[in-house]
Amino acid sequence: MTDQRLGIKTRRTTLADVAQLTGVSVGTVSKALNDRDGISQDTRDAVLAAAEKLSFRPNSLARGLLSGRTNTVGLLTNDLEGRFSLPMLMGAEDAFGAQQLSVFLCDARGDAIREQHYVGSLLDRQVDGILVVADRANPRPPLTGRIPVPVVYAYGPSSDPDDVSVITDDVEGGRHGAMHLMDIGRRRLVYIGGDPTYLASSQRADGALEALRSRGLSPVVEPAFGSWTEAWGRQATLMMLDRAPDLDGIMCGSDQIARGALDVLREQGRSVPGDIAVIGYDNWRPLAEQSRPQLSTVDMNFEELGRTAARLLFRRLAGEHVEGLHVVTPSLVTRSSTVS
Amino acid sequence: MTDQRLGIKTRRTTLADVAQLTGVSVGTVSKALNDRDGISQDTRDAVLAAAEKLSFRPNSLARGLLSGRTNTVGLLTNDLEGRFSLPMLMGAEDAFGAQQLSVFLCDARGDAIREQHYVGSLLDRQVDGILVVADRANPRPPLTGRIPVPVVYAYGPSSDPDDVSVITDDVEGGRHGAMHLMDIGRRRLVYIGGDPTYLASSQRADGALEALRSRGLSPVVEPAFGSWTEAWGRQATLMMLDRAPDLDGIMCGSDQIARGALDVLREQGRSVPGDIAVIGYDNWRPLAEQSRPQLSTVDMNFEELGRTAARLLFRRLAGEHVEGLHVVTPSLVTRSSTVS
DNA sequence: CTGTTAGCGCGTTCAA
DNA sequence: TTGAACGCGCTAACAG
Numbered sequence: 001m002t003d004q005r006l007g008i009k010t011r012r013t014t015l016a017d018v019a020q021l022t023g024v025s026v027g028t029v030s031k032a033l034n035d036r037d038g039i040s041q042d043t044r045d046a047v048l049a050a051a052e053k054l055s056f057r058p059n060s061l062a063r064g065l066l067s068g069r070t071n072t073v074g075l076l077t078n079d080l081e082g083r084f085s086l087p088m089l090m091g092a093e094d095a096f097g098a099q100q101l102s103v104f105l106c107d108a109r110g111d112a113i114r115e116q117h118y119v120g121s122l123l124d125r126q127v128d129g130i131l132v133v134a135d136r137a138n139p140r141p142p143l144t145g146r147i148p149v150p151v152v153y154a155y156g157p158s159s160d161p162d163d164v165s166v167i168t169d170d171v172e173g174g175r176h177g178a179m180h181l182m183d184i185g186r187r188r189l190v191y192i193g194g195d196p197t198y199l200a201s202s203q204r205a206d207g208a209l210e211a212l213r214s215r216g217l218s219p220v221v222e223p224a225f226g227s228w229t230e231a232w233g234r235q236a237t238l239m240m241l242d243r244a245p246d247l248d249g250i251m252c253g254s255d256q257i258a259r260g261a262l263d264v265l266r267e268q269g270r271s272v273p274g275d276i277a278v279i280g281y282d283n284w285r286p287l288a289e290q291s292r293p294q295l296s297t298v299d300m301n302f303e304e305l306g307r308t309a310a311r312l313l314f315r316r317l318a319g320e321h322v323e324g325l326h327v328v329t330p331s332l333v334t335r336s337s338t339v340s
Numbered sequence: 341m342t343d344q345r346l347g348i349k350t351r352r353t354t355l356a357d358v359a360q361l362t363g364v365s366v367g368t369v370s371k372a373l374n375d376r377d378g379i380s381q382d383t384r385d386a387v388l389a390a391a392e393k394l395s396f397r398p399n400s401l402a403r404g405l406l407s408g409r410t411n412t413v414g415l416l417t418n419d420l421e422g423r424f425s426l427p428m429l430m431g432a433e434d435a436f437g438a439q440q441l442s443v444f445l446c447d448a449r450g451d452a453i454r455e456q457h458y459v460g461s462l463l464d465r466q467v468d469g470i471l472v473v474a475d476r477a478n479p480r481p482p483l484t485g486r487i488p489v490p491v492v493y494a495y496g497p498s499s500d501p502d503d504v505s506v507i508t509d510d511v512e513g514g515r516h517g518a519m520h521l522m523d524i525g526r527r528r529l530v531y532i533g534g535d536p537t538y539l540a541s542s543q544r545a546d547g548a549l550e551a552l553r554s555r556g557l558s559p560v561v562e563p564a565f566g567s568w569t570e571a572w573g574r575q576a577t578l579m580m581l582d583r584a585p586d587l588d589g590i591m592c593g594s595d596q597i598a599r600g601a602l603d604v605l606r607e608q609g610r611s612v613p614g615d616i617a618v619i620g621y622d623n624w625r626p627l628a629e630q631s632r633p634q635l636s637t638v639d640m641n642f643e644e645l646g647r648t649a650a651r652l653l654f655r656r657l658a659g660e661h662v663e664g665l666h667v668v669t670p671s672l673v674t675r676s677s678t679v680s
Numbered sequence: 681c682t683g684t685t686a687g688c689g690c691g692t693t694c695a696a
Numbered sequence: 697t698t699g700a701a702c703g704c705g706c707t708a709a710c711a712g
Contacts, residue, residue, distance in 0.1 A: 012488060012689095014688095014689060014690085015689065015690065015691095016689080024698075024699085025698070025699045025700075026689085026690080026691095026699090026700095027690095027691080027692080027693095027698075027699060027700075027701090028697085028698060028699070030690065030691055030692085031691085031692090031698090034691075036691090036692090038697060038698080039697070039698085040697060040698090043697080043698080055486070057460065057463065057464050058464065058689080058690070059405070059464070059466060059688090059689055059690070060464045060465050060466070060690095061401050061404050061405045061410065061465070061466050061688090061689080061690095062405055062688075062689035062690040062691090062704085063689080063690060063691080064401050064690095064704090065399070065401045065402055065405055065688090065689080065690080065703095065704045065705065065706090066689085066690055066691055066692085066703080066704050067690090067691075067704085068704080070401065072465070075445075080426050080429065080430060081426070086420045086421070086426070089420065089445065089447070090420060090447060093446075093447060100461065102444050102446070102461060102462075102465060103444065103445055103446075104442050104443065104444060104445075105415075105429070105443055105444075105445035106433075106442070106443075107429070107430065107433060120397065121440065121442060122442075123397065124397050124398065124399070124400045125400050125401070125412070125442060126399060126400070126401050146395070148352060229630060230630040231630060256626065256630065260630075263603070266607075267606075267607075286596065286627075287626075290569060290570040290571060290596065290600075352705095354704095354705060354706085355705065355706065355707095356705080364682075364683085365682070365683045365684075366683095366684095366705085366706080366707095367682075367683065367684075367685090367706095367707080367708085368681090368682055368683070370706065370707055370708090371682090371707090374707080376707095376708095378681060378682080379681070379682085380681060380682090383681080383682080398705080398706075399704090399705050399706070401704090401705080401706090402688085402704075402705035402706040402707090403705080403706060403707080404688095404706095405688045405689065405690095405704090405705085405706080406687080406688050406705085406706055406707055406708085407688085407706090407707080408688080
């Protein structure tokens with residue numbers, strides 16, 4: 001495609017072209033190509049040959065106009081900076097892919113007006129359904145207005161419990177991490193959380209504390225919350241070391257925080273995991289795999305989350321009624337910051 | 341939208357509905373809504389009121405079928421892990437947004453078969469154009485087959501020079517970084533590059549060396565290439581320090597490499613930027629802003645790249661002929677790893 | 681000024 | 697087994 005002759009508007013080949021070449025009617029061609037019966041083998045072959053020769057491809061606009069189904073969904077995200085929507089898109093594509101579904105991606109950038117605008121635009125384009133991906137686990141207000149297609153919320157659930165949402169279980173994730181540390185024999189644990197305005201922050205901590213309690217333990221220093229940054233991880237780790245010099249395990253609300261912790265520990269001459277084991281949250285590869293030592297962490301399984309959301313959307317598209325809330329369980333990824 | 345009554349198929353409101361409510365014909369409604377003339381003010385008002393009341397929105401499938409224009413483009417990427425396509429999408433959305441354009445996002449995952457499949461699917465959906473985003477700056481083979489719409493390649497150019505491509509100037513970026521280090525008085529410089537199979541690797545190094553030469557300098561140690569990882573950055577930095585203990589500046593092929601360098605320098609007791617200044621490449625915020633000290637680096641301006649690609653696509657859509665190769669110049673972001 | 685008609689490309693009736 | 701006709705929702709071309 002080296003030439004740029006655009007004005008020429010090389011008309012796409014249509015059913016009529018195939019019909020003409022084959023010498024039959026468009027209706028017959030349609031039947032032949034769609035494997036409907038009531039067609040002789042001979043004409044079917046002739047049609048297929050002609051279609052092949054003209055490299056005919058059906059116009060899905062026309063098809064959608066007629067059938068009311070476009071095999072198209074909208075993915076409305078608020079997190080294009082981030083690491084949530086993309087694995088989710090991959091998962092959704094996996095689930096959709098087999099069904100020949102395409103995805104409109106719109107980034108609302110956290111702006112409700114923009115979001116509303118995109119919803120309108122998606123509906124104008126007759127999408128069959130909408131996937132809404134949040135940038136945080138906090139519940140969010142549902143899309144407003146009359147939405148004549150099914151909607152599935154992912155990561156951040158709709159605040160309306162009747163809406164269909166897929167979320168991660170942050171409590172379970174926190175529990176997982178704590179259990180792991182206790183399983184490898186750690187008893188003097190602390191928790192460094194992220195931004196306290198994030199629901200994920202408190203829930204992960206809650207899960208961790210609950211796990212400790214279940215084994216008769218409690219953290220040796222009160223959990224601390226700050227921000228999702230390495231700087232906070234460093235600062236909080238220093239503080240924890242100061243208040244509990246004999247601690248033997250640090251649970252972190254994110255991999256960035258854990259990375260800060262690891263750096264401080266190394267600089268303080270504490271061996272990891274020998275003296276102190278560290279666990280993160282996110283399994284954000286560039287960080288978790290590049291830290292020293294490599295970071296054990298909790299993976300929210302975003303692709304699975306995306307696949308689940310896509311499957312739920314399918315079921316709704318098929319007219320099935322589905323429950324409001326669906327949970328994807330995180331899993332533990334062990335690397336050398338907890339086990340050697 | 342709390343209910344899930346799907347079977348009911350609440351039919352979307354159409355021109356005919358508005359026409360009926362207003363008591364005029366569909367043609368009249370169409371004219372009124374599209375601001376065509378030949379309509380009395382009274383009927384126009386009545387139509388607008390009715391449309392508003394029924395919250396009518398035109399079906400863009402029907403419109404596209406008729407006009408041949410769908411106001412839709414495909415974004416074919418090979419880098420959804422990464423940090424290239426997303427800022428690019430933002431830029432493209434910015435440029436498109438004003439024109440009410442929507443984007444189909446497809447992730448080919450580096451697989452030519454999958455890519456071909458997606459191209460077909462995009463064309464079936466009658467996209468007006470296609471944006472191809474690579475995961476590396478190396479030239480790539482053009483899309484194959486008859487593509488009846490304009491294509492613009494971004495980041496990684498098409499190997500066919502007549503195709504329209506937007507690229508970053510890695511040579512200039514490398515030069516920028518080197519110039520900056522020399523401007524702050526550094527003379528004993530080394531270069532640590534990334535994966536040598538990436539064109540970006542050699543080009544950034546070339547630019548840096550060229551800048552040195554232009555001031556009568558050459559690196560105090562031969563440039564070294566490895567991978568785009570912190571581990572390589574650490575390893576290479578140790579090696580450089582060993583071979584040239586008195587070096588006073590390190591240029592890195594990526595922020596990850598630079599991050600590794602910073603960590604080693606701190607551990608070796610070298611002050612940054614006091615003893616040694618460090619500059620990265622990418623301006624990957626989570627890394628560059630969280631390192632100690634914060635990292636000066638080269639920003640490829642991906643959003644600008646996306647905007648440029650989108651604008652070029654527009655011009656092609658408008659039938660304009662555009663040159664094959666377009667270059668976006670990177671810019672320097674200074675933080676405290678080079679200036680205090 | 682407004683209504684009617686034709687057709688965009690396709691799938692699905694019905695007759696033949 | 698095939699063809700002709702209709703309609704999906706819309707805009708453009710005419711007629712009135």
